Amino acid sequence: xxxxxxxxxxxxxxxxxxxVVVELAAERNPSDIxxxxxxxxxxxxxxxxxxxxxxxxxxxxxxxTWIANRLLTKIDEAATQASTPMAAIEAMFMAHIKFxxxxxxxxxxxxxxxxxxxxxxPKKMVQTLLRQYKERLQRLLDAGISAEELNxxxxxxxxxxxxxxxxxxxxxxxxxxxxxAHIVKAGPGVFAIxxxxxxxxx
Amino acid sequence: xxxxxxxxxxxxxxxxxxxVVVELAAERNPSDIxxxxxxxxxxxxxxxxxxxxxxxxxxxxxxxTWIANRLLTKIDEAATQASTPMAAIEAMFMAHIKFxxxxxxxxxxxxxxxxxxxxxxPKKMVQTLLRQYKERLQRLLDAGISAEELNxxxxxxxxxxxxxxxxxxxxxxxxxxxxxAHIVKAGPGVFAIxxxxxxxxx
DNA sequence: CCATTAAGATAGTAATTAATTACTATCTTA
DNA sequence: TAAGATAGTAATTAATTACTATCTTAATGG
Numbered sequence: 028x029x030x031x032x033x034x035x036x037x038x039x040x041x042x043x044x045x046x047v048v049v050e051l052a053a054e055r056n057p058s059d060i061x062x063x064x065x066x067x068x069x070x071x072x073x074x075x076x077x078x079x080x081x082x083x084x085x086x087x088x089x090x091x092t093w094i095a096n097r098l099l100t101k102i103d104e105a106a107t108q109a110s111t112p113m114a115a116i117e118a119m120f121m122a123h124i125k126f127x128x129x130x131x132x133x134x135x136x137x138x139x140x141x142x143x144x145x146x147x148x149p150k151k152m153v154q155t156l157l158r159q160y161k162e163r164l165q166r167l168l169d170a171g172i173s174a175e176e177l178n179x180x181x182x183x184x185x186x187x188x189x190x191x192x193x194x195x196x197x198x199x200x201x202x203x204x205x206x207x208a209h210i211v212k213a214g215p216g217v218f219a220i221x222x223x224x225x226x227x228x229x
Numbered sequence: 230x231x232x233x234x235x236x237x238x239x240x241x242x243x244x245x246x247x248x249v250v251v252e253l254a255a256e257r258n259p260s261d262i263x264x265x266x267x268x269x270x271x272x273x274x275x276x277x278x279x280x281x282x283x284x285x286x287x288x289x290x291x292x293x294t295w296i297a298n299r300l301l302t303k304i305d306e307a308a309t310q311a312s313t314p315m316a317a318i319e320a321m322f323m324a325h326i327k328f329x330x331x332x333x334x335x336x337x338x339x340x341x342x343x344x345x346x347x348x349x350x351p352k353k354m355v356q357t358l359l360r361q362y363k364e365r366l367q368r369l370l371d372a373g374i375s376a377e378e379l380n381x382x383x384x385x386x387x388x389x390x391x392x393x394x395x396x397x398x399x400x401x402x403x404x405x406x407x408x409x410a411h412i413v414k415a416g417p418g419v420f421a422i423x424x425x426x427x428x429x430x431x
Numbered sequence: 432c433c434a435t436t437a438a439g440a441t442a443g444t445a446a447t448t449a450a451t452t453a454c455t456a457t458c459t460t461a
Numbered sequence: 462t463a464a465g466a467t468a469g470t471a472a473t474t475a476a477t478t479a480c481t482a483t484c485t486t487a488a489t490g491g
Contacts, residue, residue: 034469035468061448062448071468072470074451076449082450083449083450139258142259144256157401184418185422188419189395192398196390196392196398199390199394202344213390217394220383223380223425223427224422224423224425225426237438238438242438265478275480276441276442276443276480277440279480280437280439281438
């Protein structure tokens with residue numbers, strides 16, 4: 028396993044570090060992740076981390092960048108393959124819950140960053156990510172109305188909020204049950220109700 | 230202000246402490262709240278806290294108890310005043326977002342506790358709260374189907390998850406915008422879509 | 432009005448944290 | 462294969478954490 032290799036090139040070490048943080052965030056509250064824990068998971072000493080990142084904050088910045096790139100790429104790929112706006116919204120939903128089920132730490136990291144007081148760089152990055160996410164969503168919802176797939180009187184902003192919320196609700200469910208696979212199983216049922224809520228006819 | 234009074238009776242001091250934690254959770258990540266910060270907010274020294282609570286964990290237990298009692302009472306009051314199951318669901322939703330807008334720290338505390346590894350007492354208390362919440366919800370949804378207000382083929386479990394998620398989505402929105410009043414303004418729009426999603430006709 | 436007691440202040444503790452240090456092992460390449 | 466660059470180690474730092482022991486003050490009932 029590369030994760031336990033020593034003397035990795037700096038860029039690989041940084042990449043592995045990001046992965047380890049995402050991994051640890053699946054197991055505990057992201058704000059409880061210490062630099063010692065990150066290093067230990069890689070089989071490194073704590074001090075070695077600071078050869079590759081100037082501060083702990085810089086690690087979180089890299090993690091946020093990875094999440095943003097990865098998530099937006101995944102949902103864009105899914106959406107572009109769909110033929111109708113409604114199909115694109117569904118594909119986006121499924122791609123998102125697949126990503127989250129593969130990386131259960133991700134929503135915790137995002138939610139955690141948003142809670143931080145003041146204007147830290149990682150927090151602003153998460154806000155940017157969610158803004159971009161919302162833009163894509165609203166574009167699709169607009170297109171769906173134009174294509175007469177959706178309720179013409181739909182409140183676009185509310186529909187976007189509920190879309191994000193539906194995923195967050197599934198995340199809550201997995202936190203209650205402790206079963207990360209639950210989100211994929213329960214996802215379609217939740218989306219069906221959402222779909223009915225924004226749709227043209229029932 | 231009672232909060233800054235000295236020499237409060239022990240039970241009052243404990244009550245004030247709980248309020249202060251809820252207050253602080255609105256401003257920062259709940260897991261970043263230190264005993265020093267709690268004491269400072271009350272105009273007390275840090276050591277004085279431990280006259281009233283044996284451990285920090287015990288403070289969190291009291292906070293969770295307060296939230297559970299308060300939230301369940303509020304939604305029960307709201308639901309019992311409604312005449313139809315659907316009206317009760319709506320009243321429950323509005324009561325919940327009102328409570329959350331008055332105490333923005335509450336959903337953060339609940340989400341934070343759920344993330345903790347292992348089986349801490351506060352975590353189990355939150356799981357119990359959410360289970361009780363879901364029970365009430367599913368009872369109302371069942372009644373709504375019987376009363377022919379709701380889609381007879383409704384996936385009750387998914388509908389409950391989406392209900393909780395819709396609130397969580399609104400919370401996310403407030404975290405992005407930083408505007409706690411937003412949740413009350415945007416709430417009805419989100420609920421309208423939810424309502425359409427579970428409803429019988431459109 | 433004073434003695435008792437509950438509440439709080441003061442001044443600590445040990446453990447943990449992110450970060451820094453001087454040093455060593457390993458890889459690359461000319 | 463020697464020299465320089467890169468990656469990691471081990472020990473230590475100052476700050477912060479939850480928690481405790483001891484002293485002081487304020488409220489209250491006889």
